[in-house]
Amino acid sequence: MSAGKIKVILSKVGLDGHDRGAKVVASVLRSAGMEVVYLGMFQTPESIVKAAIDEDADVIGVSYLSGEHLVFTPLIVQEMKAQGLEDVLFVAGGSFPPEDIPTMKAMGIDEVFRGGSLSEDFVNYIRSRAGEKEA
Amino acid sequence: MNHNEHEDGKVDPYAGLDPVVNMSGLEIEPLYGPDVFEETDFARDMGRPGEYPFVRGVYPTMYRGRPWTIRQLMSLGPPQECNQRIHHLVNMGATGISLCLDMPTIMGRDSDDPMAEGEVGRCGGVAIDTIQDMRDLLAGLDLSKISINFVSNSQSTVILAMFCALGLELGTDWELLSGTMQNDILKEYQAQKSYYFPPEPSVRLILDTIAFCTRNLPKFNPISISGYHLASAGATPIQELAFTLSNGFYYVEKAIEAGLDIDEFAPRLSFFFKAHNDFFENVAKFRAARRIWARTMKEKFGARNPASWRFRVHTQTSGSSLTAQQMENNIIRTTVQALSAVMAGTQSLHTNAHDEALSIPTERSEKLALRTQQILLYESGAASTIDPLAGSYYVEALTQRMEAECEDIFRTIADMGGVVAGIEKGYFQREIAESAFRYQESLERGERVVVGLNRYVEEEETEIQLREVDPDFEKNKIAALKAFKEQRDPEQIRKRAEELRSVCESGENVMPVLIRAVQEGMTLGESVAQMKDVFGVYREQAIF
């Protein structure tokens, strides 16, 4: 069966190099039948969005770890708007205080997953929502 | 610290180190080694878990078979609210419940008693006047599944009667009722001071409950011989150990004198210890207790049923170690104490809430206390193997040492004519008071450090959410009690009262009569009043 695979761009952003979580998520999504394009470290909002365009991705996932979530989230959302990627799902994983989750959503992120999430949590979310945005 | 010096064995490596004594005042070596086993016969002195002398645990599989019971102590004045909290705790994973009573109930008085005014349902205790309160308290709970621990002493016969009566109402077979009645009067005279009858009749009532449970409630512990309160009053770990065990042995003697078969009742005796701050002393205390109990039951009292040799204990972390200052520090203290209780092989455990020193625990702090045990059980790996500290040179040495010290104290007590004599002479009270004083002194001198209390003190304004009892509760409770009394048959009550007095006088077991009485609606206050008439009340001569 080949049709309609969910394609996910997974990336770190900025200088933070804690990529262990992102890599684990990548292999989890792969096992969940998704095609994961892993960009690795030192990406910018621009490079992430450009990759999402070329790969015709359904989802952009970034991993934060060093309190940079409030800095980069709006920048990425901005760039997605500028490039007309409103139909692409934007999720983030990593560590941030619960206080910031509403803030990040207000900035335009679709969903966040903090440490101690189970695979099924984000797999199921992406399955349902990415499907939605497909249609 | 120069290596070579030691090589030629000239220098004592520890010369110049200040001596260190633990909470029991025992001096602790800087290092323990294999020599602690010089006189150990492993088969005789340690054995395997579940085997005599049970040092390594009272059951063969311990937590591998089933974890300790996560038994959280709680109470709220109104029985209905209290009931809700029980459901809440159980749903969060508590596997047992301990219930405190409010002051009037503890003193054997009803809510409408003038002496009870302003105290009804306060200080985290539930007000139990009648069987109706018992109904509200345990509504919706499957009594054949959950084990309830009543922190009840002088009034235990009445509470037990209500519990049994409720069992009948709900059609729950008595055989299935599980739980514990604290019901330990000796420590009340020694420390806690909530008694009304003199020692003789008090002990007789306890024997009645023991006899009654042995025959009718095989899964129910009629008594929990408690060191916790002795420790809270100031007893050192070694005193807690020795006094509690000697109290235990006293009950055993009396039961035997009363003609009970040791191998029938002994298996139902259970204990209640405190988990102190001193981690290893605490572990040694439990391990020593298991060995002493087993040996004495077997060798002195000739028990033949291995179940009679088992020292089964419930543990509570040390409330007295908690500080009102820097509340969160109490989370750490409770954590360390809980860990030591589990390493010591406790059968069930209550972990204190960290805001206890300031207020009745909130739902949040109660939850954290519960989670502390769950993290210990599921994450820390401490429960993966049985008696993990066994063989540790320090732990084994300390266990041996505490056992020896304990025997000395037993001798002292025997010399003054036994436990009750000791109480009347004020021995226990004095010993405990002195320990408390010495501890206070060591705090003030800064010899013993309590973080946030006498070291690293901070300015802080603690804003904590206090949980207060509904101010109208007392009023409503009294009204409800009045209504309850009105719908009773006064004639019946009078009859039951006479019945009760006569069995108290005749020395027959009071339980059957009491059960019938509370079924008819006799209140706790009324029942206790009848007994006071027969037994009289005890006055302690002040000890200085």
Place this chain on the structure above:
Amino acid sequence: MGIKDLSPKELAQRVLSGDRRAAARVITLVEDQSDNANEMMKELFPHTGRSMIIGLTGSGGSGKSTLIDHLISRFRAMGKTVGVVAVDPSSPFSGGALLGDRIRFQSHSMDDGVYIRSMGSRGYLGGLARATADVVRVMEAMGNEVIIIETLGAGQDEIDIIHVAQTCLLVLTPGMGDDIQAMKAGIMEIADLIVLNKADLDGANLCLRGLEAAVHYGLGEGPGWIPKVMPTVACASKSIDVQGVDDLVKGIMEHQEFLYETRKIDEVRANRIEQELGLVFKDEVEKVVFAGLKGTGKKQGYIESIRAGDNDPYSVVEEVLATFLKVENLE
């Protein structure tokens, strides 16, 4: 403005105007073998066939991506726009894939003259080769002058894919002696350049000689292109340690010149078309047949009859083609 609402025609128009998003979308439709993919390919086809197409194959860890990263830089330096199709294996169990090549291409992540597309090998009905071939056409249509195809390993699929390329590079590393033996038969024959990457590792020289021997052993008689064996060191953390890449580019250009001078290029293009024709045929016929069988329960019936020994695959296929294709032909 949702790009997904555009008609096949409009999409194709955008691709021709070099619109990356449109191209990306079309490629997805091709990958997903969606029904109107053919429609768009029809639109695009006339505008393809002029790019330089380079294929790289070789087993994992041979450093293909890094090599490609260098090639991109060199072609960009020549002012050429570059498209890259990087195929990675999909998990046979989940069907998912981890596509990591972009990590290596990071230095080009912001270059609009470079278009990179990662593909999972998936479990294509019509074969990965067809999808790849179509993707290459799309990239041509959007105006990329050089197109690099990266595939993993040396399966039949890969060989089919490589048939699309004009210049085929086989990437090996020292200490792959056995693989080389195995490859003598297969890919060696279609390799125009054999790259010995990680040539700084022990045993490189030995391996180099072995390869040269193998090449000459495999040579047919008559004048023609003699495959070159080229040592490179592509995966170096320091630019000064990178070796052989310039020669490799030279080699590629030489081969291209050879193709044009000898007019072999037409042959190569013909091969490509033949290859694609075959792939499309196989694919479409299969589609038609299975579409026809769908729901009729016949397929199960055939399988049963073959299992029971009352029939055999060959007769079944004859019978099926006879019926279905005729029906199709009548229309």
Place this chain on the structure above:
Amino acid sequence: MSTDPSSSTKTKEQRRVNWDAYLQAYYEKPASTRTWSGYDVKEIYTPLDRTGESYEKDIGDAGEYPFTRGLHRDMFRGRYWTRREVVGIGSPADTHERAAYCFQNGATGLNTIADVTYEMGLDADHPWAQNEVGLTGVNISHIQDMETLVGDIPLDKVSWSLITASTAAAPTMAQYVAVARDKGYDISKLRGSIQNDPIHFRYCGFRPACPLDLSIKLGSDVMEFCTREMPKWYYTTVNMYDLREQGITAPQEIAYGFGIAMCYIDELIRRGLDIDDFAPRFTFYVSCHIDLFEELAKIRAARRMWARLMKEKYGAKNPRSMQFRFAVHTAGCSLIPQQPLNNLVRIAFEALTAVFGGVQSLHCCSYDEPMCLPTEKGHLQALRTQQIIAYETGVTNVADPLGGSYYVESLTDKMEEEALRYMKEVEDLGGMEEAIRTEWLDHRFEQEAVKRQKEVDDLEKLVVGVNVFTSEPEKTTPLGVQRVSKTSAKSQIDAVKKLKMARDPNRWKEAVARLRDDAADGKNTIPAMVEATKAFATTGEMLGAVREVFGYSFDPMNILNSPFA
């Protein structure tokens, strides 16, 4: 009745007990009868598990080879472990302030941690740094930043630990030495440590700043320099902790940590230093995860293994060379954002384990780490945790209090056996350098990390609040959230730019030139860096100079051009 029955029955509905769940919890056996690393644990350990053990040879008293029971005879009777807090936030000035706060509250050691920009070797004015300077630590772009950071802290009194792990450790050391001398301290008397473990840092995302050859070169330069000039200084903390956080197991932590340590040792020996000259100042950073006994066993095994390794493989004669000195960092990856106060409980277990293990210096995570940078309150609570263990629990009275425990001793042997197996595996690959160069180690980390996630997904490992006893996520962080002021970053960036304008160009050129020459001639680069930093060469410039000599781009991020061209 005393309360309105309707209301009480309503709440009863909400709170009907789920008896099946209750019974399950009641009879539930411990989550796993395996250790965190997956080794089976027997139901019971007895003297029979210890037959054939020689106390002198395998265990020995505390302070005696092979140091299984601790490095010192008197252990905590002699001196408590150093109670540290890691600080690093905003500008050097902000960080100085937070450090002062920790000292006020009884911290006995100070760890200042570098931010990502500094670890990457970027000055605050680097385009990549703009967004992140001061976010996760402190950036020391030049000597003046170091002066601000030190401020009035008496360097001869406090034990300062500079947490710079990457190749930036070299400039850090230089900046510290320059400032110390400047303030009139005799550096040979200064106590403290620098993390300086560039090799491991490639696995924490700093690969561009930590190419293998440069890591060994600069890392060893710092070690050599300190060995000669600063005998009281611990010149490296080989970071086994960061490796463990990648998801590997306890024995792997030992094996790969030792492997990296040996890379440096071999280089120092290659430089002609005698093992006993430098080994006594070698230290490690160890993780304490949630599995109490396994972590304790790991620590004891590591002590024994290190002693044997140094004596048998490297022929050390001085017992101090054989002592496995270590700091513990409680496991950040054991903490979760769900029900955050539960983390206080986890941290307490982990800290207690470290003390059972005879730790030299301890840092407790702040309970809020899975959510934000530690708040003051978070720091304080972490510190109080250590103080309660030190002063109240009595566990410090005896050295190696669990020594002899059948379980602990058996598990210690198991850890050693497994760690040796993993070390052998690396050896067979051709040694650690090879395992790193071929990215074998990367792959190992990947596999292990995925396993860990799977264990939690499949409930093989239970984590309260994640896959058992979950409850509504909290909306707020109980003790507040730490924020970083953008303004201090801004001012720091401007300062760097100003400095680059203001400094004397010729003096700067000469100093950098000397640094390049020394690097090219294979000399130790630290002395030249000390001079360069005094000439106001920045961190980025000093590293860039050496990078170029080694054939790397001046700028690890590849966007700045070399100012030396």
